[in-house]
Amino acid sequence: MSAIVSIDNLTKTYDGGFQALKGVTLDIEEGEILSLLGPNGAGKTTLISIICGITNPSTGRVTVGGHDIISDFRAARRLLGLVPQEINLQPLERVMNTVRFTRGLFGQRPDDAYLEKILTQLSLWDKRDAQINALSGGMKRRVLIAKALSHNPRVLFLDEPTAGVDVELRKDMWETVRELQAEGVTIILTTHYIEEAEAMSDRIGVIAKGELMLVEEKTALMNRMGQKRMRIDLQVPLPEIPSSLAQYNLSHGETPSSLVYDYDAKGERTGITRLLNDLSAAGIVLRDVQTSQSSLEDIFVSLVEDRP
Ligand SMILES: Nc1ncnc2c1ncn2[C@@H]1O[C@H](COP(=O)(O)OP(=O)(O)OP(=O)(O)O)[C@@H](O)[C@H]1O
Numbered sequence: 001m002s003a004i005v006s007i008d009n010l011t012k013t014y015d016g017g018f019q020a021l022k023g024v025t026l027d028i029e030e031g032e033i034l035s036l037l038g039p040n041g042a043g044k045t046t047l048i049s050i051i052c053g054i055t056n057p058s059t060g061r062v063t064v065g066g067h068d069i070i071s072d073f074r075a076a077r078r079l080l081g082l083v084p085q086e087i088n089l090q091p092l093e094r095v096m097n098t099v100r101f102t103r104g105l106f107g108q109r110p111d112d113a114y115l116e117k118i119l120t121q122l123s124l125w126d127k128r129d130a131q132i133n134a135l136s137g138g139m140k141r142r143v144l145i146a147k148a149l150s151h152n153p154r155v156l157f158l159d160e161p162t163a164g165v166d167v168e169l170r171k172d173m174w175e176t177v178r179e180l181q182a183e184g185v186t187i188i189l190t191t192h193y194i195e196e197a198e199a200m201s202d203r204i205g206v207i208a209k210g211e212l213m214l215v216e217e218k219t220a221l222m223n224r225m226g227q228k229r230m231r232i233d234l235q236v237p238l239p240e241i242p243s244s245l246a247q248y249n250l251s252h253g254e255t256p257s258s259l260v261y262d263y264d265a266k267g268e269r270t271g272i273t274r275l276l277n278d279l280s281a282a283g284i285v286l287r288d289v290q291t292s293q294s295s296l297e298d299i300f301v302s303l304v305e306d307r308p
Pocket residue numbers: 014015016018020038039040041042043044045046047085
């Protein structure tokens with residue numbers, strides 16, 4: 001795979017001095033679905049707006065399909081579709097017309113057959129002559145997607161596409177996104193729903209306070225989630241862990257009266273039974289045992305909150 005969007009040390013300081021992006025570097029691979037997670041104000045929309053040419057960067061460089069987004073703006077923009085976070089439709093426009101118009105704005109020849117295909121895929125074809133103000137919120141979001149797809153983009157940005165959308169429609173949207181990926185479209189979506197990132201993505205990125213804290217293959221993250229921790233409270237403090245237990249990767253908890261054992265919950269053998277036997281053989285008496293699991297949510301919260 002090769003990068004279709006390449007972001008190099010991008011910063012953004014808004015007028016007034018607020019630094020919304022602090023040097024983001026990221027390659028987005030052709031054909032992948034990348035989810036960006038991050039709390040409110042993290043800089044997700046700012047990042048997307050810069051790539052799509054709506055906001056100017058302060059420093060750094062972005063290319064799309066090899067085209068610089070500043071010096072070669074038109075060529076870069078033509079490859080991009082954007083579904084914005086805010087619904088920004090003309091209330092009196094009709095569905096098919098607004099999608100046709102957007103395609104024209106990108107200098108593409110009319111192609112109603114293609115637009116019919118998109119509207120059908122988004123279950124909007126029977127609404128093609130409806131006015132925007134007669135549509136529900138979820139349908140309006142679909143119109144935004146149709147507009148973003150109207151000029152056959154190779155990269156589609158979806159900025160919180162499922163905010164305020166019901167469960168069924170959310171699942172439909174996931175399905176649509178997967179179909180687009182199967183057609184070769186690269187997809188970047190932002191979301192606050194961790195389960196959405198889990199369900200959809202090939203890779204997951206976490207942004208907090210203008211920094212990209214992590215980008216990782218979803219499967220690698222999920223394997224990390226398989227890590228469980230067992231905390232063992234002891235009757236008597238154990239100043240040193242006996243060498244007979246060296247094979248277990250044990251460490252002390254906050255005090256010498258507790259031990260911590262990390263293990264892979266997805267592995268066939270967790271080693272727990274053997275460990276408990278060996279503890280007993282070493283004459284160590286237990287008071288209590290607890291286990292906990294690290295989840296994507298834990299990883300996310302620790303990345304996002306452990307910052308000054
Ligand atoms: N035009 C602007 N002028 C000044 N500050 C701005 C502007 N736009 C955004 N910001 C600030 O930049 C920061 C990042 O905003 P951004 O919209 O990129 O966050 P976000 O990650 O998309 O958040 P959300 O999840 O709420 O959509 C915020 O602190 C915001 O207040």
